[in-house]
Amino acid sequence: MSNQKLFNVAVVGATGAVGEQILRLLEERNFPIQTLKLLSSPRSAGVKLNFKGNPVEVEVATPDSFEGVDIALFSAGGSVSLDLIPEAIKRGTVCIDNTSAYRMDAETPLVVPEVNIDKISEHKGVIANPNCSTIQMVVALKPLYDRYGISRIIASTYQAVSGAGALAIEETLRQTKEVLEGNAVDPKILPAASLPVKHQIAFNAIPQIDKFTENGFTYEEMKMINETKKIMGDDTLEVTTTCVRIPVIYGHSESVYVELKQDFDIEEVKQLLADAPGIVLVDNPAEQQYPLATDAAGKLDTFVGRVRRDLSNPRALNMWIVSDNLLKGAAWNAVQIAEYIAIEQN
């Protein structure tokens, strides 16, 4: 991008786990920034964060913060987005929202660039960034959807604690240390700080992420189901999910069963995945190579492996999908969208 337009950019929730990654990516990707505003709640205001070697002071996010801002990336919780995005839009800011606030809004595009970048142009001031567990799954499914059609998806997740925020990471490390030392643990954060009952995450698997809905699925599970249909633009997709938190710090893993609408050649499937944007195929059973959360941590790609034809259903296959939930699952997908907006306006 030479002779390119430069943008006034704001990051809302700059001191959070995702905000921190957004800042790092804007720097690393050399995003065309004219001015950078870091915004947060009053609690974190005054903190100085480094950007390209210069300290930038975090300011309290208010409606007026968005005066003159071209692009704002929000990851400060749903209520902050609901309060401030309308104000930002009024002031001409294009908002990229990492919370669930606008995702299922009919007027708001829900975008994963590898899947439906064409939807960006339909925005009315806000583009929603999907849930972490959804993003990596649709990236992996898109090439199969385009080639064969997909009728059904059954997914079980193995989600990292960083998805529940910095306090959940601290709790996991603290609890793990307590168990190793033979001490009792006193869970305080997971499955979610806002929920009344807490469970041990150290050396455990918690089959609850977010609150329960009335149908027995959790909000996290319903997000995966509904967002997948919206991003793929296909309401006929049958999607089932079970979302589970495990003691991994960075990187969600997913065991996904997919029924295709046509017969397929499994080697062709692997080639399609290997050639698709944003995907790295790691699939060599003979060498025990498959995606691992510890390998995916810190990377921007979605890693796919264990791709195999189902034995019971000839139209189905199984796969293992891993990506860094804070990067492709949040910050990187948001920065990718910002990059597309920047290109569009150049």
Next chain:
Amino acid sequence: MSNQKLFNVAVVGATGAVGEQILRLLEERNFPIQTLKLLSSPRSAGVKLNFKGNPVEVEVATPDSFEGVDIALFSAGGSVSLDLIPEAIKRGTVCIDNTSAYRMDAETPLVVPEVNIDKISEHKGVIANPNCSTIQMVVALKPLYDRYGISRIIASTYQAVSGAGALAIEETLRQTKEVLEGNAVDPKILPAASLPVKHQIAFNAIPQIDKFTENGFTYEEMKMINETKKIMGDDTLEVTTTCVRIPVIYGHSESVYVELKQDFDIEEVKQLLADAPGIVLVDNPAEQQYPLATDAAGKLDTFVGRVRRDLSNPRALNMWIVSDNLLKGAAWNAVQIAEYIAIEQN
């Protein structure tokens, strides 16, 4: 059991993780023992183990060890079973084998007492104990199979490291400590000591348990598929599995999608599960109650929760099944079989 017959019992592999639990259960359950022989490889021979307050010396297992033995419980690896079970049978011993050596042998009953105890009487000297991940799944599925019929099962597992033996537990604890201290880890055991490539288990999820077969599924996955059909006595069952090791010490968890042959009432399903032998229903989303590996550890039952009607397929439901892999998944299922043999012979 009063005025009951007493049995000469042998435990082969007495010093292993499962052997230790078998011994503890024989003691706790007050199994009707006349004499107890503890057998092992030459490496562990000479060790003294405690049984009901008395030290019992572990002897080297040889063909002659089985002279006069009524019931022998084997958990010393497949090759030991293949070598010694024919010798034990020649000497009139009824063998309960916890390895995979005889499981798929057409002449050998593969028994989970809650599911197919009737098969015990068909044995020709050896009764096979299924794989840990299979046992807890079939216990949970049996009441649904009997009431509605089952057409398809899609399972993803969250398996504890104790399933890979005492060294895997040590490795997991050691690696975890290394990560917490910021040191590099040097994986030596998992996914399996016999495999050339090792992966980090601390804060990770490894989608490989046992070797790969040629179809891209692992042996563990194929065991679950084939053993489930054999135990349920139904070759038409469509079963898909993805088996994953996670950093949990005791207790396998399973996310299971089940397609029934008939429509069902979800409350009736929960009642059937609650009333079934060997199952504890832990399913109260409002109170955030569901089975957890840390709660199941040390218990004999199979815990079932997150039971919910599928949203995409009206004949399907989802559930979360947890049990202690060393107990119901191994030692307890074997001791249960021994108890049935003892009752039969009284």
